[in-house]
Amino acid sequence: MQDAASFIRGLPKAELHLHIEGSLEPEMLFELAAKHRVALPYTSVEALRDAYAFSDLQSFLDIYYAGANVLRDEEDFYALTRAYLLHAHADGVVHTEIFFDPQTHTERGIAFDTVIRGIRRALLEAQLELGITHRLILCFLRHLSAESAMATLRQALPYRDWITAVGLDSSERGHPPSKFVTVFDRARAEGLLTVAHAGEEGPPAYIVEALDLLHVSRIDHGVRCLEDEALVQRLVREQMPLTVCPLSNVMLKVFARAEDHNLRGLLQRGLCVTVNSDDPAYFGGYVAENYLAMQRALQLTRAELIQLARNSILASFLHSSEQSRHLAAIEAYAASH
Ligand code: HPA
Numbered sequence: 015m016q017d018a019a020s021f022i023r024g025l026p027k028a029e030l031h032l033h034i035e036g037s038l039e040p041e042m043l044f045e046l047a048a049k050h051r052v053a054l055p056y057t058s059v060e061a062l063r064d065a066y067a068f069s070d071l072q073s074f075l076d077i078y079y080a081g082a083n084v085l086r087d088e089e090d091f092y093a094l095t096r097a098y099l100l101h102a103h104a105d106g107v108v109h110t111e112i113f114f115d116p117q118t119h120t121e122r123g124i125a126f127d128t129v130i131r132g133i134r135r136a137l138l139e140a141q142l143e144l145g146i147t148h149r150l151i152l153c154f155l156r157h158l159s160a161e162s163a164m165a166t167l168r169q170a171l172p173y174r175d176w177i178t179a180v181g182l183d184s185s186e187r188g189h190p191p192s193k194f195v196t197v198f199d200r201a202r203a204e205g206l207l208t209v210a211h212a213g214e215e216g217p218p219a220y221i222v223e224a225l226d227l228l229h230v231s232r233i234d235h236g237v238r239c240l241e242d243e244a245l246v247q248r249l250v251r252e253q254m255p256l257t258v259c260p261l262s263n264v265m266l267k268v269f270a271r272a273e274d275h276n277l278r279g280l281l282q283r284g285l286c287v288t289v290n291s292d293d294p295a296y297f298g299g300y301v302a303e304n305y306l307a308m309q310r311a312l313q314l315t316r317a318e319l320i321q322l323a324r325n326s327i328l329a330s331f332l333h334s335s336e337q338s339r340h341l342a343a344i345e346a347y348a349a350s351h
């Protein structure tokens with residue numbers, strides 16, 4: 015195989031699990047803190063990066079929400095999204111489906127309109143300039159109440175046409191999918207698709223709830239599914255995509271080391287596994303680095319890398335004609351590299 019890093023970067027792929035707030039690099043965080051005169055408890059970019067040593071999901075979320083506090087005006091959300099798209103483009107991403115967490119911002123008095131307009135402007139621009147297509151997924155914070163999620167959905171409805179799906183993120187344990195049945199029912203009634211983080215830290219039963227109660231089209235993370243054989247068989251039968259985030263899983267101690275990740279096991283069971291970056295500014299790499307970390311740790315073959323890229327297109331919310339075009343590009347790349 016040609017040098018793995020350049021093979022991976024050139025491979026056309028979709029990214030399906032990316033929190034835009036998690037792409038806030040320390041340099042931009044410092045710039046925006048200065049712009050808005052927000053005091054930071056860190057004296058330098060290096061000191062901030064040094065604080066990115068997490069013990070679990072919650073220890074990360076505490077720092078992630080504190081970081082998002084510097085995002086204040088439409089230009090900030092535009093700059094954040096544009097910077098992510100440039101990284102994604104360099105990593106061979108042809109299509110991206112990004113999460114945003116409106117409650118992280120509306121809870122501190124930033125208007126929903128400010129957030130979504132800034133993100134959307136960068137997405138539309140990247141479509142024209144870089145040819146990257148997109149979908150936008152609104153995530154509810156599961157540590158907040160079901161009523162707060164419903165209020166957020168109501169705020170989003172005037173922007174219905176800009177949003178493809180709703181999702182569920184933040185602290186998983188103790189906040190099962192069943193808490194959000196009513197708001198997900200309402201979202202589906204509005205024609206929105208649904209996804210949910212499940213089986214990252216939480217038990218396989220949360221994956222089952224996401225399928226049965228929230229009627230999700232994908233499971234975000236889902237790596238703990240292997241603990242339930244009947245669930246694995248169902249996920250395989252339904253070809254239910256899992257949006258796996260390897261560097262995130264290692265940084266949040268879901269697996270002790272990259273070598274211990276169960277990605278190959280998931281692939282070998284015939285699951286529709288995809289590889290994604292989750293929160294690249296916090297976890298040490300964008301999507302290509304996630305592929306590369308797994309290739310190095312698990313000696314993934316060229317065929318497995320190509321399968322992951324194919325899965326990313328098949329698991330996307332792109333129309334089938336667009337999927338076919340991207341799948342053909344992957345086959346052409348595979349044949350010529
Ligand atoms: O990996 C995650 N899990 C849950 N919530 C999140 N919010 C950002 N990243 C994550």
Ligand SMILES: [Zn+2]
Nearest residue numbers: 033183211292
């Ligand atoms: Zn996530």
